[in-house]
Amino acid sequence: MRRWLLSGILTLLVTCFSVAQAFAHGEAADEPFLKDLTVAFYNVHVSPTSITVGQPVTITGSLKILETWPYTLDPPVTAYITPVVPGPVFALVDREVNGQPAFGSITVERGGTYDFKMVMRGRNPGRWHVHPGIAIQGTGTLIGPGEWVTVSPSDTPFKLNVMLLNGTTVDLEHFGGGFVWWWSFAGFIVGLVWMIYWTVPKRTVTRLAVTSQLGANDDAPDIGLITREDHKWMNVLAAITILMLVGGWAWMAAKYPVRLPQQTDRFAPTLDTSSYHLAEVRPVGSPNNATFDEKTNTLTISLDVKNTGTQPIMLKQYSMAMATFVNGSQQELAEAGPHDFVGSLQVEPPDPIPAGQTRRVVLKMASPIFDEERLIPLHDPQQLIAGLLAVRDNVGREERVTVKSVLVPTEFQAQYLP
Ligand SMILES: [Cu+2]
Structure with missing residues (x-):
């Protein structure tokens, strides 16, 4: 038993001190x-x-x-x-x-x-x-x-450095730092004295079994629980606290006569309303239009994409949570965002969709990020994913359309779906 306990403690210590960053x-x-x-x-x-x-x-x-x-x-x-x-x-x-x-x-x-x-x-x-x-x-x-x-x-x-309303410049990194530290420390000391007073020489905490039997407002002077002496010292501590508060307010009013409450400005940013509309996107398939293969970390989405614009369109990107998948050159991939969060997007069939036409397409993305960032619902009450499909036309206009898909992992699909 002792040996097990010892090895258990050792293992715990080793794990505690060998944690990687x-x-x-x-x-x-x-x-x-x-x-x-x-x-x-x-x-x-x-x-x-x-x-x-x-x-x-x-x-x-x-x-x-x-x-x-x-x-x-x-x-x-x-x-x-x-x-x-x-x-x-x-x-x-x-x-x-x-x-x-x-x-x-x-x-x-x-x-x-x-x-x-x-x-x-x-x-x-x-x-x-x-x-x-x-x-x-x-x-x-x-x-x-x-x-x-x-x-x-x-x-x-x-x-x-920031400039105050009165024109002077202060360094926020150190401004008032010493005072804040010592003032908080002084308050902490008062609290510490109070805590030690009631816990170290007194029996209030150590004999909880006895003190918990007493009424809430019973000083129990007969067993020497709270004495007149205690009341005196607690009044002293309360007085020090009040003095510190009043002193602090007076000092602030004298030292900083010009004060302004902290400012807030909560507004609704102006939203960009696009003057054009390039595509309509509809999920295809029943009961699901998306699958995820856990073995290869591959997400597949089937969609009907209708070109509602006047130029041929290409499907360029699919963004989901923090990840973006790009249909394009290595350079376009590099420009799409931080390297670890960008993958490549395969569109089938790959050629542009002419104006006015609807095409059935399959988007395919394979990346370890699906697993690493846990992006795919595998056993959830709502097997849904959503992302933005970026379409671009011949003249460089771009639109991002929200696509919601019902996802079934391929393993389930193989077992349960026709
Ligand atoms: Cu991070």
Whole structure:
């Protein structure tokens, strides 16, 4: 028995101290529906990918809040587009959504497309995985594709200068830091004294079996539980706390006579309304129009695509959650987004669809990302996926159409479907 216990403890210790660095952001833990049916990211770019402390990195890209947003989640109303990085290793200095400065949260709607641009400056040296993300109230943060950014140390220490209304410039990195630290510490000491007073020399906690028998307002002086002396010292502590609060308010009013409440500006970014419409897309097949082969990580989607424009169209991309699949050259693949989140898209038949015609097409994508990021629902109550199909015409116009598909894994299909 003892030997088992010993080896168990040893194994635990070894596992605790030999943990490899974590690389992902935990997004694989999210259910597939939470990624697929909510938001699709595309055209994401993070550059440059190598800077020194203090230099800027820009994240650009687009996301669409899909019309397929699940009814099981709160409707998307208040959201916040943000860089997702491991801790405060960058400082966000600028953000635009659909060309408008967005300091805080925005209001969003189903079907809305949001182009974002965020500039942040390197704060801590290291190699960091940088994603764009959208935090949606009631749902959580949904993240886009990530890129590695190396921040090298710099000779000049990091500074975050901002100009105040009175014209003076302060460095936010250190502004008021010493005072905040010591003031919080003073408050902590008062609490610590209170805690030690009641736990170390007293029996209130150590003899809980006795004290729990007493009434709520019983000081139990007969057994020496709470004495007059205790009341005196607690009054002293309460007085110190009140003095600190009053002193703090008075000091703030004297030292910073000009104050403004923290500002918020919550607005609905102007949505781009397209003047043209290139395609209508309908899923084909019953009961399902999509399959997923777990052995080869291959997603296949069957669709009827109608060209509603005036020029021949090509099916160029399919974006799903944080992944984008591209029908094109190696260069087009490289330009579509962060390398680890881009795959190739095979369209059958491959030639353009003439204006006015409807064509039955099969989209095929094979990538380990389906498994790594857990994008495919395999045993869910709703076997649904959704993504954006990008079509482009001869004159370079582009449209992204939301496609919702019913998916059955091939293994099931082979067993149960005709
Ligand atoms: Cu990451």
